[in-house]
Every structure is written in structure tokens, then in C-alpha cells.
Amino acid sequence: MSTTLLAPVVNKSGYETYGIGNFTFERDEYFAHILYPGNRHVMPVEAFLRALMRDVAWGFFYGSVNFDHVFGTINHYGTVEMFVGLNNASYRASHQEYVETFQSWDLKRVFENILAGWTNEGFDPFAAPEETGQAYGPRHGNNHQAIRRQRLAAKRMLGLPGDLGVRTDASGLTVNRQFTDVPQDAPELHPEPGFESEVHGVNLFAYLSRSDVTWNPSVVSVVNDSLLCPTTEEHILPIIHGNDRVEWFIQLCDRIIWDVEDKISGAPLAKVTMKAGDVSAMPADIRHRGYSPKRSMLMVWENNDGTLPHRHASGELKPYPVEF
Numbered sequence: 001m002s003t004t005l006l007a008p009v010v011n012k013s014g015y016e017t018y019g020i021g022n023f024t025f026e027r028d029e030y031f032a033h034i035l036y037p038g039n040r041h042v043m044p045v046e047a048f049l050r051a052l053m054r055d056v057a058w059g060f061f062y063g064s065v066n067f068d069h070v071f072g073t074i075n076h077y078g079t080v081e082m083f084v085g086l087n088n089a090s091y092r093a094s095h096q097e098y099v100e101t102f103q104s105w106d107l108k109r110v111f112e113n114i115l116a117g118w119t120n121e122g123f124d125p126f127a128a129p130e131e132t133g134q135a136y137g138p139r140h141g142n143n144h145q146a147i148r149r150q151r152l153a154a155k156r157m158l159g160l161p162g163d164l165g166v167r168t169d170a171s172g173l174t175v176n177r178q179f180t181d182v183p184q185d186a187p188e189l190h191p192e193p194g195f196e197s198e199v200h201g202v203n204l205f206a207y208l209s210r211s212d213v214t215w216n217p218s219v220v221s222v223v224n225d226s227l228l229c230p231t232t233e234e235h236i237l238p239i240i241h242g243n244d245r246v247e248w249f250i251q252l253c254d255r256i257i258w259d260v261e262d263k264i265s266g267a268p269l270a271k272v273t274m275k276a277g278d279v280s281a282m283p284a285d286i287r288h289r290g291y292s293p294k295r296s297m298l299m300v301w302e303n304n305d306g307t308l309p310h311r312h313a314s315g316e317l318k319p320y321p322v323e324f
């Protein structure tokens with residue numbers, strides 16, 4: 001076989017085309033084109049790359065990751081469905097939905113390649129729009145450094161020996177421009193002698209004030225299936241997240257406005273404005289997207305119990321956590 005047959009397909013804007021199953025992904029200077037049997041879905045490439053970044057970094061996350069109201073993925077923890085129109089009442093009503101199932105690892109590898117091939121120098125899909133260059137234009141350079149960031153997961157509580165280490169100017173993580181009012185002092189610690197490596201406290205606000213990414217929870221504490229995932233938010237959550245379990249939010253500062261919709265149809269259900277100190281439980285049968293007008297801090301509390309998706313789907317568990 002001639003090697004030219006194996007050469008990647010590169011279009012006149014310099015972008016490679018990627019395929020998996022019956023899906024083909026093309027990009028031009030402004031748009032991502034998702035081709036599937038019989039049709040094409042088009043998304044602004046910036047929104048597509050921001051969503052793709054989250055789907056890759058979070059290993060397809062919990063439940064569904066909707067890139068917009070048409071295209072997305074559903075995690076089955078080992079396999080993953082990629083769909084067009086599956087979570088869209090109009091597509092479903094006219095039988096226009098299209099779904100394929102992949103091994104998670106295979107789809108992740110293709111997604112990583114798209115992200116690497118389509119992210120231009122100067123564009124960071126994790127950054128707030130005001131803090132990054134543009135995604136648009138003909139292919140120029142790359143930003144592997146930004147897209148290969150790994151989500152940080154604590155092995156021990158933040159700040160204890162052997163863990164992530166607290167963020168400092170010296171580690172290159174400076175206080176964000178919108179968090180200059182956040183006190184940087186550390187808590188006083190008085191452990192009993194011999195317990196110095198086991199008793200600890202950190203200033204979580206100071207830690208978060210130095211986060212250089214948006215809408216990318218860090219797992220700062222793991223206790224059995226309880227994952228505390230604080231994050232800093234600015235602009236729009238790049239995906240519309242469809243839950244397969246209950247998820248709790250604690251607004252740590254400032255404000256996020258959430259659109260809550262039916263998970264399957266996308267029908268609007270609620271607008272939730274969360275101000276500093278507000279707590280909400282996002283039910284297992286909804287999807288949500290947050291808007292943060294100014295950089296804010298959010299604690300996302302996840303339950304990693306792998307039995308939850310089918311217990312909710314079978315009706316054994318109610319979609320909400322408490323009955324008032």
C-alpha cells in the first residue's frame with residue numbers, strides 16, 4: 001500500500017479530518033462539522049473545543065455531556081454513546097436521532113487527537129474568554145501544554161505531605177485578576193505532637209483564587225464515594241450536563257445562574273440563581289448549564305457510587321435526595 005493513502009486528510013485551512021465509526025469530524029476557520037449518516041451538525045469551533053476539552057479531561061464525566069442541544073456523549077463507564085439529537089425532543093419526534101456506541105478508550109483517543117489537531121496556538125479551551133486568545137482562523141501552531149493538563153485528584157487532604165501542594169506564586173499560580181480581594185492567610189494549626197503529618201488545614205478560598213482554569217473541578221477530598229470538587233467559574237459552563245445521579249452545589253462566593261432542563265427532552269424546567277452561601281441539589285433527571293457573570297467559586301459535591309445510575313434509571317431511587 002502506498003503511504004500517501006495513510007496520510008491524514010488536511011483541508012485548505014490546514015485542519016485534519018478525523019473519523020470514528022460512521023462519524024466524521026471536520027473543522028474550518030469558524031466551525032466544527034460533525035458528519036453522520038445522512039446529515040451534518042455544525043457548531044462554532046470555540047464552543048466545540050471548550051466542550052471537547054471537558055469531555056476528554058473528565059473521562060466522559062457522570063451521565064451525559066451535551067456539547068449543545070443536539071450533539072453529545074453518554075457515559076456507560078467502559079463504553080460511551082456518541083449521539084446527534086438523542087436528547088432533543090424535536091429530533092426524537094421526527095426520528096432524526098443518531099447514536100453509536102464506542103469503547104470509551106477508543107473514543108477518548110480520537111477526541112484527544114481532534115483537540116490536539118484543532119487547538120491553535122494562543123487558544124486555551126480551559127480559560128475564560130477574557131484570558132485567552134481566539135480559536136478561529138486557519139491552523140496555526142498548537143497548545144499542547146494547555147490541553148494536556150490533567151485534572152488534579154487528591155490522594156490525601158490538600159496540604160498534607162505527599163499531596164498536591166498548596167498553590168503559590170512560586171509554583172507559578174498567581175491570584176486571579178478577579179480574586180485580588182480574597183485573603184491569602186493560612187489557618188493556625190496546633191496538632192498534638194506526633195500528629196503533625198495527619199492534622200492539617202488549608203485556606204480553600206486562597207487555593208481557589210489561584211486556579212488558572214474555569215469550569216474544571218479539582219477533586220480536593222475523597223472519602224469513600226464522597227468527592228469534594230471545588231472549581232472556579234467564569235462565563236458559561238461549556239457543556240450542558242445531564243445527571244445520572246444527584247449532584248450538590250455550594251456557591252462559595254459571587255453568583256451563578258443555572259438553566260435547568262429536562263434531561264431527555266431539553267424542555268426548560270427552572271432558573272436557579274445561586275448566591276454566595278446557597279446550596280442546591282441537582283436532581284438525577286435533569287440537565288443544567290451555569291452562567292457566571294464574574295469569576296466565582298463553586299463546590300461541586302459528587303457521589304462516585306457506581307450503582308447509582310441504574311438505581312435511578314430503574315426508579316428504585318427518587319431523582320431528588322430529600323422529601324420535604
Ligand code: PHB
Nearest residue numbers: 215216217231241247300
Ligand atoms: C456540572 O456539570 O455539574 C459542573 C461541571 C463543571 C463545573 C461545575 C459544574 O465546573
Ligand code: FE
Nearest residue numbers: 241247282288
Ligand atoms: Fe453537573
